[in-house]
Amino acid sequence: MKHGLLGAATTLGGLLLALAAGAAAPPPTEKPSAEVQAQMSGQQGGSEADPGAALFAEHCASCHDGLVERAPHVSFLQMMAPDAMLQSLDTGVMRQQASKLSAEQRGQVVEFLTGGRPQPPAFPPKNCAPDRMAFDWDDPPFQAGWGVDHSNRRFIPAGVARLSPAAVPRLELKWAFAFPGATRARSQASFAGGAVYVGSQDGTVYALDRETGCVRWRFRAGAEVRTGITLTPWQRGRRQETAPLGYFSDLVARVYAVDLRTGELVWVTKVDDHPNATATAQPVLYGDRVYQPVSSLEVVPAADPGYPCCSFRGSIVALHALTGEVAWKRYTIAESPAEVGKNSHGTPILAPSGAPVWNTPTVDASRGLLYFGTGENYSSPAQDTSDAILAIDLATGVRRWVFQATEGDAWNLACMPFIPDKANCPEENGPDVDFASPPALVDDDGREILVAGQKSGDVWALDPATGKLVWHRRVGRGGNQGGQHFGLAVEGRRVFVPISDYDDSMLPVAEARPGLYALDAFTGETLWATPAANVCGQRKDCDPGISQAVTAIPGVVFAGHMDGRLRAYDSSTGKVLWEVDTDREWPTLSGEPARGGSFGGGAGPIVVDGRVYALSGYGLYFHMPGNVLLVFGAP
Numbered sequence: 001m002k003h004g005l006l007g008a009a010t011t012l013g014g015l016l017l018a019l020a021a022g023a024a025a026p027p028p029t030e031k032p033s034a035e036v037q038a039q040m041s042g043q044q045g046g047s048e049a050d051p052g053a054a055l056f057a058e059h060c061a062s063c064h065d066g067l068v069e070r071a072p073h074v075s076f077l078q079m080m081a082p083d084a085m086l087q088s089l090d091t092g093v094m095r096q097q098a099s100k101l102s103a104e105q106r107g108q109v110v111e112f113l114t115g116g117r118p119q120p121p122a123f124p125p126k127n128c129a130p131d132r133m134a135f136d137w138d139d140p141p142f143q144a145g146w147g148v149d150h151s152n153r154r155f156i157p158a159g160v161a162r163l164s165p166a167a168v169p170r171l172e173l174k175w176a177f178a179f180p181g182a183t184r185a186r187s188q189a190s191f192a193g194g195a196v197y198v199g200s201q202d203g204t205v206y207a208l209d210r211e212t213g214c215v216r217w218r219f220r221a222g223a224e225v226r227t228g229i230t231l232t233p234w235q236r237g238r239r240q241e242t243a244p245l246g247y248f249s250d251l252v253a254r255v256y257a258v259d260l261r262t263g264e265l266v267w268v269t270k271v272d273d274h275p276n277a278t279a280t281a282q283p284v285l286y287g288d289r290v291y292q293p294v295s296s297l298e299v300v301p302a303a304d305p306g307y308p309c310c311s312f313r314g315s316i317v318a319l320h321a322l323t324g325e326v327a328w329k330r331y332t333i334a335e336s337p338a339e340v341g342k343n344s345h346g347t348p349i350l351a352p353s354g355a356p357v358w359n360t361p362t363v364d365a366s367r368g369l370l371y372f373g374t375g376e377n378y379s380s381p382a383q384d385t386s387d388a389i390l391a392i393d394l395a396t397g398v399r400r401w402v403f404q405a406t407e408g409d410a411w412n413l414a415c416m417p418f419i420p421d422k423a424n425c426p427e428e429n430g431p432d433v434d435f436a437s438p439p440a441l442v443d444d445d446g447r448e449i450l451v452a453g454q455k456s457g458d459v460w461a462l463d464p465a466t467g468k469l470v471w472h473r474r475v476g477r478g479g480n481q482g483g484q485h486f487g488l489a490v491e492g493r494r495v496f497v498p499i500s501d502y503d504d505s506m507l508p509v510a511e512a513r514p515g516l517y518a519l520d521a522f523t524g525e526t527l528w529a530t531p532a533a534n535v536c537g538q539r540k541d542c543d544p545g546i547s548q549a550v551t552a553i554p555g556v557v558f559a560g561h562m563d564g565r566l567r568a569y570d571s572s573t574g575k576v577l578w579e580v581d582t583d584r585e586w587p588t589l590s591g592e593p594a595r596g597g598s599f600g601g602g603a604g605p606i607v608v609d610g611r612v613y614a615l616s617g618y619g620l621y622f623h624m625p626g627n628v629l630l631v632f633g634a635p
C-alpha cells in the first residue's frame, strides 16, 4: 500500500474517495460523507459531538441522499466552498430549506459538510491599473476550446506559440497567481482580449491581465469550475455587435455564459437533473450551439447496498449559444433505466445506466459529426455503448456509429475489494476502463484518422467515416487513474500519448509504464518512448506518471507529471529539453501564498506568445495539493 491507501481507508469515506478515482472524476476531499460519518458513529442521524451532523440529518438529508431530482448528492455539497454554501443557505436557492436554522446553526451545517468555517473568501483584489483593464479586440481567441482546435489535437501552431525549441531550455518564471484556499487547480487557461481566463476550485472564474497577472474581473459560479473557458471567436480588430462570451461548466452540471469584457452572467442552464450529474468537460462552441457532455459520480453512492443502483445515463446536451436554451439532449444509452431485479438487501436494481461522457467532443465539420468517448455501465446488463467512441450528427444528435473498445464493462464502487457488502456490484464486475480522453482527428495531406486513448492503456485508431478499427496498440498497463487518462496531442501524423499507470497497489507495479510515447497516427508504430524517471524519493503522494492532457507546439511537447514536474520533450526524439519542479512555494503578485503540487485533472499546459501557462496542484486521490497558475517565458 505504497500510498497509504489502507491508512486513509480506516474511514470508509476516505476509502471511497481513494477508489472513486477510478471514475476519472472527483468525489469529495478528505472528509467522509455525511452518511458514512453517521454510519461510523453508529447513528443514523448525526452525532452529539457534531451539531452540524444532527442538523443535516434533520433538515437536509432527506433531499440530499441522492434520490431527489435536481438536489445534488451530499458528496457534491462536500466539495463546495464554505462561504458559497453559506450564501446559498442565507440568500440563495436553499434559503427556504434553511429558514428554520439560526445563523449559528447554518454555520454548523456548513462546517460539518465542507470541513471549513464559512469565512469571507480572501479574494485577490481587482488590482489592474486602468491601462491594463481595456478589452483588446485586436487579440481574438486562437483556441476553439479544450483541444486548441476542434479536432482536439492539442497542437498550437508556431505563429501562436512563438516559442522555438532552442528557447525552451531557458524558460523561467514570469508570474504566478494563487487560487485562494484551493488544493487543486485543474482548469485550463484561455486567451483573448488581452486577458487569460481560468476557472478554480471555489467556483471563481478569473480574467487576468496577460502581461502582468493582475485581476480584471472575477465571476463566482456555485461550485468548482474545473473546465477551461470556451470563447466566442471573432476576427482581429473587428468589434462584435453581440457580447463576446465565455462558456464553462461547474461540478453540478450547470453551464454558464459570461460577458468576457466584464464577467457579468448572461445565462446559466442546469443540463441534467440527476442528483449525481456532473460536468467535467469543457463545452464545445460550434456555430450557434454549445455542446455540453454530462458525466456523473453515481458510482460513489452505489457502494451503499441500500442505494437503488443506478439511474444516471451519460449524454450530450446542445444549447443555443446566445440564450442557453436546450435544443436537444441525446443519451449515450437510449433506453431509460427501470427496475430489473432486487439486490440481496431487497433494494431495487435499475438498468441500463452509466456510459458517462467525461471530456470535450471532437467536431468534424466536413462530415457534420461530433465524436466522443464514454465510460463504463454502472449496473448490469452492460450495454454496447459503454467504453466506446460514438459519432453523432452535429445538427440533430442522431447516432451515426459506435465503436465499442471494451465489451461487458459494468462497475461501481461496490465492486472494490475493500467494500464489505458488494450487493450493488454488477455481475460483470468491471474492468472500469472509461474513455476520459476525447478522440483526436488527425489529418495528414487529406488522409484522416481518429485516435483515442483509454484508461486501460490502449490506443485505438478508427476510420472517422465508419468507426471501423484501423489499428490498436497497448501502450500502458492501465489502472483506475489510467492508462491513457485525459488526452493526447498531435503534431502532423505523430501522436503523443501520456501514460499514467498510477501505482495504486492493486495492479502489478512491474508492468507499469508511466511516461510519454510517440506513435505514428496511421500505423500505430512506436516512434519513441520516454519512460518517466522516478524522482519522487520520500516525497509523499508523489507519482511519476502523466494523468493530465499533454500539449504540442512545433518541435516540443509539454507534459505536467503527477510528481509535480512540468517537462518539455523534443517531439522528434522524446528527449527532455527542460523541466521545472513545481512542487514548492512560488512568489505571487498579490503576496497570496501559492504552492505547486501534482499536475492532474483533465486540462493541460497552453503555450502562447513565448509563454507557457500551467496549473499545478491536485489534492485528490493521494496526489500533491497545490493552488497555482504558473507562467514561464524565456528571458
Ligand code: HEC
Pocket (backbone or CB within 6 Å): 056, 059, 060, 061, 062, 063, 064, 068, 069, 070, 071, 072, 077, 080, 085, 088, 089, 092, 093, 094, 097, 098, 109, 222, 223, 252, 270
Ligand atoms: C426539499 C428538499 C431539500 C431540502 C430539505 C434541502 N435541499 Fe438543498 N437542494 C435541493 C434541491 C432540489 C437543490 C437544487 C436546486 C437547484 O439546482 O435549483 C438543492 C441545492 C442545494 C445546494 C446547492 C446550492 C447551489 O447554489 O448550487 C446546497 C449547498 C444545499 N442544497 C444545501 C442544503 C442544506 C444545507 C440543507 C439543509 C439545511 C438543504 N439543502 C435542504 C433540495 C433540498
